[in-house]
Amino acid sequence: MHRRRLTTGWTTALALxxxxxxxxxxxxxxxxxGETLYRHGVLRDGRxxxxxxxxxxxxxxxxxxxxxxxxxxxxxxxEGQITIPPITGPHLYRPSVGRIDAADVHFVGGSRVRHEAxxxxxxxRAIRQGVGSDGRSLSYLxxxxxxxxxxxxxxxxxxxxMAPRHVPGVTDTVLHFATIITPDADPLRRKAMLxxxxxxxxxxxxxxxxxxxxxxASRPMExxxxxxxxxxxxxxxxxxxxxxxxxRAHLAAEPVFAVISGLGGKTWEPVHRFCEQESLPCLFPNVxxxxxxxxxxxxxxxxxxxxxxxxxxxxxxxxxxxxxQRVVQVLRARDAGEPAAAALRAQLAGTGIPVExxxxxxxxxxxxxxxxxxxxxxxxxxxVLWLRGEDLANLPDLPASAxxxxxxxLLGGLDEAPxxxxxxxxxxxxxxxDLPDKRRVRVDYALGWFRLRRxxxxxxxxxxxxxxxxxxxxxxxxxxxxxxxxxxLLERFEEDLDHRVLTGYYPHLTLSPGQRFAxxxxxxxxxxxxPAAKLVADAGWSxx
Numbered sequence: 001m002h003r004r005r006l007t008t009g010w011t012t013a014l015a016l017x018x019x020x021x022x023x024x025x026x027x028x029x030x031x032x033x034g035e036t037l038y039r040h041g042v043l044r045d046g047r048x049x050x051x052x053x054x055x056x057x058x059x060x061x062x063x064x065x066x067x068x069x070x071x072x073x074x075x076x077x078x079e080g081q082i083t084i085p086p087i088t089g090p091h092l093y094r095p096s097v098g099r100i101d102a103a104d105v106h107f108v109g110g111s112r113v114r115h116e117a118x119x120x121x122x123x124x125r126a127i128r129q130g131v132g133s134d135g136r137s138l139s140y141l142x143x144x145x146x147x148x149x150x151x152x153x154x155x156x157x158x159x160x161x162m163a164p165r166h167v168p169g170v171t172d173t174v175l176h177f178a179t180i181i182t183p184d185a186d187p188l189r190r191k192a193m194l195x196x197x198x199x200x201x202x203x204x205x206x207x208x209x210x211x212x213x214x215x216x217a218s219r220p221m222e223x224x225x226x227x228x229x230x231x232x233x234x235x236x237x238x239x240x241x242x243x244x245x246x247x248r249a250h251l252a253a254e255p256v257f258a259v260i261s262g263l264g265g266k267t268w269e270p271v272h273r274f275c276e277q278e279s280l281p282c283l284f285p286n287v288x289x290x291x292x293x294x295x296x297x298x299x300x301x302x303x304x305x306x307x308x309x310x311x312x313x314x315x316x317x318x319x320x321x322x323x324x325q326r327v328v329q330v331l332r333a334r335d336a337g338e339p340a341a342a343a344l345r346a347q348l349a350g351t352g353i354p355v356e357x358x359x360x361x362x363x364x365x366x367x368x369x370x371x372x373x374x375x376x377x378x379x380x381x382x383x384v385l386w387l388r389g390e391d392l393a394n395l396p397d398l399p400a401s402a403x404x405x406x407x408x409x410l411l412g413g414l415d416e417a418p419x420x421x422x423x424x425x426x427x428x429x430x431x432x433x434d435l436p437d438k439r440r441v442r443v444d445y446a447l448g449w450f451r452l453r454r455x456x457x458x459x460x461x462x463x464x465x466x467x468x469x470x471x472x473x474x475x476x477x478x479x480x481x482x483x484x485x486x487x488x489l490l491e492r493f494e495e496d497l498d499h500r501v502l503t504g505y506y507p508h509l510t511l512s513p514g515q516r517f518a519x520x521x522x523x524x525x526x527x528x529x530x531p532a533a534k535l536v537a538d539a540g541w542s543x544x
Contacts, residue, residue, distance in 0.1 A: 033151060034158025039072070041065035044151060051143025054130075059143050066155075069141065071513075072297065073487035074162040077495060082141070085115075089160035092118040123159075124152050169257030170484045171227075175477075178232045178256040180285070182243070184265030192459040193263050193286060193466050194233065199453050200470040201229045232256060236271075243270040244277075251278060258283060258489060260473055261466045266335055272299050281489050284469035284518075286462050288336040288410055296516065298486075300493060302465060302506060303519040306340035306386070306410055309430035311544040313406045314347035316428060316524040317382055319539070320404060324382035327355045328403075330373045332363060336411060337386025344384065364390035371396045377403055385427075389413035398422040406430065409525075414461070415535060424527050428538060432522030433461075434507040435537060442502050461505055468504040472497065507541065 033044045041049040041064045048061035062068075069084045070076050075091075076084040085091070095117045116133040118126070125131050127145050130138045147155065169176035179197055181190055208226040234250040236243050247270075259275060262285035272291040275282040275298045282299040290301040317324065327348065331337030345355045358373040365373075365387065374396070377383055381403040385392070392412050397420065398405075405427045407417065412429070415436060419427060433439070446464040450457050457463060476492045497518060498510040506519040521543030525535045 031154060033154035034156075037151065037155055038066045038158055040067075044154075049145065051145045053143050054140040064143060064145075068513075071487070071491050073485050073491055074159065075483065075485070075488050075491070077491065079495075084141075087159055088162035088164075090163050092123060092159065120153075120156055123156055127152065127155070164485070167257060167484050167486065168251075168255035173227055174230050175227045175484075176230045176232060176254065176256040177258055177260045177473075178234050178250070178254065179260055180234045180247070180262040180271055180282075181236065182240075182264045182268070182271070183235075183237050185263040186265070189286075189459050189462055190263055192456070192463050193261060195455050196450070196463050196466040197231055197261060197470065199455055200467065201231050203453075204229050204474065231260075240267055240270045244274045247271065247274045248278075251280070256280070257484065258473075258486065259285070261285060261469045262287075263462075264288075272296070275299050279486055281486050283473060283493075284465065286465055289339050290517070294514065297490065300490065300511065300516050300518065302468075302509075302517070303432050303522075304517050305432070306336050306408060307343045308432045308517075308522060308544075309408050309410060310340050310343035310347055312430040312432065312522050312524055312542065313384060313428075314344055315542060315544045316406065316430075316538065317348070317353075317404075318351070320382075323351070323353055324404060325378070325380040327353055327382045327384060328377050329355065329357045329384045329386060330370075331357065331359060331386040332365065332388070332391070333359050333361055335363075335386075335388070337408070340386050340408065340411075341384075360387075360391070364388065365394060367394045367396055370394055379403055382406065384408075386411060389416070389418050392423075393418040393420075395420055395423055398426055402426050404428070406524075409433075419527075424533060425529065427526065429525050429527075429535075430522065431525045431535070431537075432519070433505045435523065435525070436535060438507065439505055442504055445502050446504060464504045468502075471502070472500065475500075 036042050036044075037049055041061045043049055049064045051059045051064045053059065066087070070087050071084075074088040075086045078084070095115070118133045122133045126133070126138060126142075127147065130142050130144045132138050179193075181193075205228050208228060232250070232254045234247065234254075236246050238246075258281040260283050262271070262282070264271065264285060264287035266289075268285060268287040268289060269291055271285070272282070274280070276296050280298060284300060284302055287301070288305045289307065290303075290305055291299065292304060292307060317327065327344070329337075329341045329344065331341050341357055345357075348355055360369055360373060362369050370391070374383070379401045382405075383403045384406045386408050388411050392407070405423065407419070407427045407429045409417070409429045409431045412419075414429075414431070414433070417429070434442075443460070443464055446467045447457065447460070449455075449467060450463065455463070472493070476489065476496055479496060480488065480492055491513075494511045494513055494515075500509055503509045509518040510520075511518055521541050523541060524538045526538060528534045528536045
């Protein structure tokens with residue numbers, strides 16, 4: 001590799017800068033050139049990275065970033081017959097001739113690609129010219145990049161640094177997990193969730209006792225250790241502003257590999273932010289208001305909760321026929337209905353439909369407060385109720401000149417929403433789940449597991465979601481063999497989730513890179529006339 005030489009003047013200047021820095025005690029800023037190029041496709045000077053594939057197909061910027069194919073972990077991926085190999089330092093700088101059993105080189109599917117050990121020079125040639133360490137051309141999918149020597153050295157240095165390291169929460173015999181519970185979580189739901197987690201962990205550990213301590217994994221010639229699962233319950237207290245400090249103390253005292261399930265109340269934001277800051281996977285927490293941020297990586301949810309409901313209701317309002325004269329939203333102060341109402345207002349921006357919020361102070365809302373909130377809502381209006389079940393039960397009789405009424409299914413209790421009869425016949429409900437008849441077999445599997453293990457079923461959806469989260473974790477860990485990397489854990493969820501058959505309350509689950517919500521849509525429904533009060537979809541499944 002040709003390297004550029006520094007002039008004497010530059011060498012003297014750099015030496016002087018280093019001396020001044022050392023004298024002042026200031027640490028030199030870390031060079032993030034390699035990481036920025038790898039993850040974002042941005043060069044040192046801010047210009048987009050450019051690459052060219054065979055046939056002169058060009059890629060640029062984020063589309064040219066190494067992470068697109070080789071993933072955040074650097075461990076590659078597979079899709080159909082296409083294998084993207086690992087490019088971490090240990091995988092590149094050791095020969096790959098079949099089984100890799102070095103202590104610092106974990107097995108992954110793409111490591112079955114054989115190659116000679118790379119050097120800095122042959123790796124630079126591969127990046128620039130698409131020629132592998134053995135002199136053969138790399139896949140046509142691999143772009144060729146024109147990088148100067150300084151940028152190339154930074155990228156190679158970054159790849160070398162992507163090496164296995166000690167991962168908190170993983171020992172030779174135990175995998176440590178946490179579940180997080182906020183102080184405003186319902187006590188009954190808290191116990192229901194912990195009953196499922198405790199029983200699942202007990203079953204998992206009981207099964208591990210009946211196999212040899214070390215056994216062959218499903219991957220060829222790779223060993224797998226059956227580790228015991230240990231659950232740590234992190235119960236938070238006080239105001240949300242104090243939660244991150246509590247979580248840091250918990251993590252320092254009880255290092256964990258990932259957070260599984262969990263239970264929130266009015267907000268999950270501080271927990272979400274903590275997990276992003278600590279690069280700690282948080283898998284399928286039970287929350288009504290998840291955090292939606294396209295730049296985040298470490299928290300995955302089953303759905304967007306009430307934020308998805310806002311989009312479903314907005315779609316229903318737009319397709320209901322004549323646009324309403326006004327949308328009146330009734331919600332509790334400082335509850336999950338507040339962000340939901342804000343999301344619906346944002347969805348209706350630009351439609352010309354005015355939106356008015358009427359905020360309740362009582363918890364639960366009294367009949368008199370509800371009656372006052374419903375005053376002067378006319379037949380040409382649309383009424384949206386972001387209320388809990390105990391609020392809905394106190395609704396006064398629906399007036400004869402009733403407006404179109406929409407109710408949050410997640411907040412109101414879904415199929416069991418305690419609506420007075422006059423309301424039940426009139427409402428549309430947002431329903432971000434599969435319909436009861438369609439999901440019956442998938443949910444019955446979990447209910448049968450609860451019944452056999454004598455787990456009291458007091459919150460069926462919460463408990464089914466918790467059981468589903470545990471099952472998904474077990475499957476993904478099985479596919480990872482011994483590669484306990486947090487980024488790789490999430491990447492395996494992205495690869496494996498689409499193949500899951502038993503998906504509980506959701507018709508289908510899938511995660512692609514950049515997606516953090518496994519179920520994307522839902523229905524709007526109404527109650528059919530008659531004593532059975534069966535739910536009927538207004539239209540087909542929608543992913544608005």
